[in-house]
Amino acid sequence: MPNVKLVNVRKTFAKGRVVAVDQVNLHVHDKEYFALVGPSGCGKTTTLRMIAGLVEPDEGQIFIGDRLVSELPPEDRDIGYVFQQYALFPNMDVWDNVTYGPTVKAWEDRKRERIGREMLQMVRLYERADAVPRELSGGMMQRVALSRALAAGAELLLLDEPLGALDAKIRTELRYEIRKLVKDLDLTAIHVTHDQSEAMAVSDRIAVMKKGRILQVGTPHELYMKPQGIFVANFIGESNFLEGRIVRKEGKAGVIVRLRGDFDVKSRSNGRLKAGAKVVLAIRPEAFELVQGKEKLENSLVGVIEKVRFEGTDIRYEIRLVNDEKVIVVRPSLGGEWLEEDNNVTIGFSPEKSHMFPYPEKGLRAELELE
């Protein structure tokens, strides 16, 4: 039953000058594929290493399957850990690497042979059992590292940027393979990555971290549809941010927001903010409607196309509004037609697709900073 619980965990480095992880509370359920995502340096690795026992927390408790593990050395925690650079032992061949766990746990020879064979067959590398690590490609090393971690019999798999060192194409292929393995074997997995699309693609739930703290935990869908802050709105997917002030309530769940240049738009209210409050509206590039010329749309704003990029599946427009704000709009490229630069356009969005946040104390730019 390897669910994992972190209670008020904190870790500092350099005599307290660097706070790597701060007040982290987390509950990963049994058999869940959980992702920990955030910009680099936000404390993901440190969190994972504390769970593994490779780093000792300054404060707080860590439970694995209801067992308080704070005092246990890593070898007694029953975990599998996949390192970013694989860390295959260079003095051993693939076979010895994969059977290392069973060997040092003194499992009997027959069982060790069987597990080694099964694990290598599972990642389609049984034929390469005699190879030494440096003869393998990155993707192969990754698969060996994975099967080595699994061969030790752990039900909790910790993955630190497991795909970070691979080429883009292999990276996307392997992430589904890892998820399938975890699900087939009924494991619990905690997957650390700075790549939000990877996190969205593989996990059941995601925690977004920033500067050592957890900002929001939820399913990929929840994080995308209901980000609880400007940072999450920007980090998971992409968002345009429009600054404004609340003018008045409108209907049951709406407010009118006055943007720069005295444009009034309607947005969903978030309940707490009163008239006069300074706010930020977050709207995803793919949430806009876009038409040529002057048209009447819901929450329509007019502007000029400054740049167009064809990006394969999508077409990406940079639009300068008449109030001088810049907005990114993304449209699917299915039709094969797009608007040219210097065209006058109208864009609009439905109030449900905008997320309203109070204007951050330190300013918008500071709130969006990654480090």
Add this chain to the structure above:
Amino acid sequence: MRLSGRKLIATIFVLAVLASLLILVLLPTFYLISFTITRWNEVYTDVFANPLIGDENWHQILRYLSFSLRLSLIVVVIDLAFGIPLAYFLARKQFWGKSLLEDVVTLSLVIPTSGFGVATLLTWTGVSGLGALIGRGVIEASYVVPIVNVPFLMLFVHVALTFPYIVRTLQGKLEDLEPVFEQASRTLGASALTTFRKIIFPLSIPALFSGGVLAFARSLGETGATMIVASIHTTAPMAIVRWVSEFKLATASFLGLLLIIAATVAILIVDILLQRGGRIKAPRFSLMPKIRGKLLKVEKAASGKPRHIKDIVGLGAIMLIVILPIFVVVASVGAYWSVDPDTGRPQGSVLYQLFGPPNYFATLMDSTLISVITAAISTYIAACVAIPSVYFIKRYRVGRIFRYILRIPLIVPSSALGLSVLLLWGPSGFNLVSPGIWLIILTHVVFSVPVVMEPTIAAYEGSGIPTYEGVARTLGASPYDAIETVSLPMLKRGILAGVILSFTRSLGETGATFLVMGSDVTVPPLVVNMAESLATSAALFSSAYLIALSLVLLLLFRMVTRR
């Protein structure tokens, strides 16, 4: 026109560097070999068919050589036994006083050995050392450790002077070795000790071998401290010194040749082992399952709580073999200051021997002057040869061979080296230089060049200089500008470190200096002479003085190598 002029200058420059390398460093190293071959008849008669004593000299050579080899091997084994945990400790732990501990390890490398010999002798056999606790010396100077059958004091001194080679090479290797392998092993269920056996140890075997060879060679050639603690025993390098002073040059050179061969063979064996180790997988031997299980259990148990014990053992050993003698020698200078505490006679006191009728103070000052002059000049010459050589070695393919050969002067026993220089330049060779300051300098240059070169090469390799020089070139710098503005500043620390090490080594050198110094006595041989003529207090004072000098140099070294 201008370009080809430059090319010409460059060629002349390279040739000049090569010539000085050959003449100053390599020729003396190998001259002994050709000497023994060209004068084989003489050597043969002296060693194997002496009209008076037959092959008695050969028997003596065998005796001394086998004694020295046995001693060195045992020393290396002991070095490994406590150097490995110490290196691991230094590489992986952060703790208060760590840099101090590292300084102590370095101190062992730079300490003038004869002074250290006096300190150790006093600590174990004198009443003012450990003996103060029981009122007499703890052991006899001639005491032989049973089973391994080597003299206790020699073993002690040699371990103290050679363990840093293991500690430093292994520590460097471990610091380079990503901790991620250990961590991976731990997460897979291996205890700390199992991880050490299965991962760290196999990965650091190359470092252990190369450190081991250096330690072995240093022990094989050690003369200064050995002569002081030798009592009735004789090592091979000591025999060379003695035979040369008896003008038995042929016998001495034959023994010197054998020593050079032993050291070179050691290097070769290790190199071959290491190269094969890279290509061929170690044979997979498996223990019986039962034993394997037991071993894992024992390792697991031992990895638990009392893990600080082995750290403390390592630290304790360092205290005992390095710090304690230094402390004792300084304290003893105080104890012997105005009277000899053993006999109560003022003639045995430091004051009397230094400033009284024996007037050793004046001798000591003369020797200091000679030591400093020879160390400074030989280091200067060495730097002038070594720095351009680094470029040559890193730029040209043949350079690799030179680098390889230049390791030999570092491991050749210094008394063999001294003999070689004496035979080459001295009265019985080219007769260009007679024993004295200049011959000392010629001798010290031989090992100073590689000593300056090693840290410089390390700095070169560690700083990615070719890349930065490339960058400078793309920004419009000429090759010469690039060297001057980019490479030399980046190499500065490495060069300085090498220069200080070379100066220190030259200042403390005993074995070779003995053979080439004539009447220009440097301080370390002076200490030996004092000890042998039973001027104990003067020897004490001079030892403390030498050690103090090396501490100052160590401080300098530390300032240079740390940011």
